[in-house]
Amino acid sequence: MILKSLTLRNFKSYASETFSFHDRFNLILGENAQGKTNLLEAIHFLLAFRPFKQLRTEEIIRFGSSECGLKGEILSHMGFDEVHILLNEDHKTLKLNSKIVYHTSKVYGRYNIVSFLPTDLELIKGGPQGRRRYIDALICALEGAHLRDLKLYHRALTQRNAILAKTSAITSDKIEVWDEKLAEVGSQVISRRLEFISKIKPQLNKIYKLTSGLDQDIQIHYKSSIDLEGNLEQSFKDMLRLKFEIDKKRFHTTVGPHRDQISFSIAGKDSAVYASQGEAKNLALSLKTSEIEMIKQFLGRTPILLLDDVTSELDGQRKKFLFKFLEDFPGQIFITTTDIKEILYKGEIRVFHIIDKKVRQKHILT
Numbered sequence: 001m002i003l004k005s006l007t008l009r010n011f012k013s014y015a016s017e018t019f020s021f022h023d024r025f026n027l028i029l030g031e032n033a034q035g036k037t038n039l040l041e042a043i044h045f046l047l048a049f050r051p052f053k054q055l056r057t058e059e060i061i062r063f064g065s066s067e068c069g070l071k072g073e074i075l076s077h078m079g080f081d082e083v084h085i086l087l088n089e090d091h092k093t094l095k096l097n098s099k100i101v102y103h104t105s106k107v108y109g110r111y112n113i114v115s116f117l118p119t120d121l122e123l124i125k126g127g128p129q130g131r132r133r134y135i136d137a138l139i140c141a142l143e144g145a146h147l148r149d150l151k152l153y154h155r156a157l158t159q160r161n162a163i164l165a166k167t168s169a170i171t172s173d174k175i176e177v178w179d180e181k182l183a184e185v186g187s188q189v190i191s192r193r194l195e196f197i198s199k200i201k202p203q204l205n206k207i208y209k210l211t212s213g214l215d216q217d218i219q220i221h222y223k224s225s226i227d228l229e230g231n232l233e234q235s236f237k238d239m240l241r242l243k244f245e246i247d248k249k250r251f252h253t254t255v256g257p258h259r260d261q262i263s264f265s266i267a268g269k270d271s272a273v274y275a276s277q278g279e280a281k282n283l284a285l286s287l288k289t290s291e292i293e294m295i296k297q298f299l300g301r302t303p304i305l306l307l308d309d310v311t312s313e314l315d316g317q318r319k320k321f322l323f324k325f326l327e328d329f330p331g332q333i334f335i336t337t338t339d340i341k342e343i344l345y346k347g348e349i350r351v352f353h354i355i356d357k358k359v360r361q362k363h364i365l366t
């Protein structure tokens, strides 16, 4: 899959700009606050139909403008696509090959991207919600049914919580129908998470060992108040019944996949607590690299890679491994840096040098 070109209009710091990208290696070079990350954000928005993280519309639209637009030409396993996104204060319009797409979920996962961001460290050191979201987003990109089940689950959860919040004088039969629904789709959500974790774990171990040069075991733990050994749907239902009195007192549902905890450990030690900055960064990089492998295994596709300022904080060995990996990677790459000397890639590079927020393109051979 290749992003051939991108036109931005009033997107963040960009007034109007068109990029024609290299099929392999694109370097976005510039001092701080020039719009390097904004460009990656635009690429992500175009291909994933959403920004890196939840942003309000006014944060995306250029200051002083009332709407923004992105247009991209993409060569994918589906053929040649033209994607158009138009965003104004109260509406987002997505067009695929000139036809309006009314439900983004219909095209979700059409393109595959893996992004390496400075904030990835939070996946290792931050709270459990970030890891849950990350794993779910990954599974959604691989299996459309997961997105559908997550939506159904959250709809049922909202309904159950609304009943619990209304009065403490309710009886369990009033929420039984929602218990059934939560158990039915929630057990699917948990089961897919467990399956995904068991598949990514060997990959993650292999890459972590290779990059760190250390023979340390990496584990991914899934902690749930539901018994994971037996019939998940039945165990979930039993647990909802068991916790009903507590849920009534707290006015919300206290068990289920929305509360389950995912954690990593290096050599038996919880990474959120014990991993050093370098260890956490390497584990995050290994996780993202495993993500590429999972996309290849599940879908037989090569994703586009977005790497934002990844070289800072990596030591010499890890930097070398990263660029060797990128040289061998068969797909398209976008990488940002403030210092071209950090880029150890051997081959043809298209450089987009941003100076005073203006872009100059040139080719170089390294």
Ligand SMILES: Nc1ncnc2c1ncn2[C@@H]1O[C@H](COP(=O)(O)OP(=O)(O)OP(=O)(O)O)[C@@H](O)[C@H]1O
Residues within 6 Å of the ligand: 011, 012, 013, 014, 030, 031, 032, 033, 034, 035, 036, 037, 038, 039, 058, 059, 060, 061, 062, 063, 309, 338
């Ligand atoms: N909605 C917006 N409208 C106009 N400018 C914006 C908007 N959102 C962000 N900016 C500007 O974009 C600039 C930051 O861009 P970006 O984060 O892409 O920089 P960068 O080149 O990645 O810098 P760094 O090297 O520090 O990471 C800031 O100057 C910010 O004010």
Ligand SMILES: [Mg+2]
Residues within 6 Å of the ligand: 036, 037, 038, 308, 309
């Ligand atoms: Mg940046």
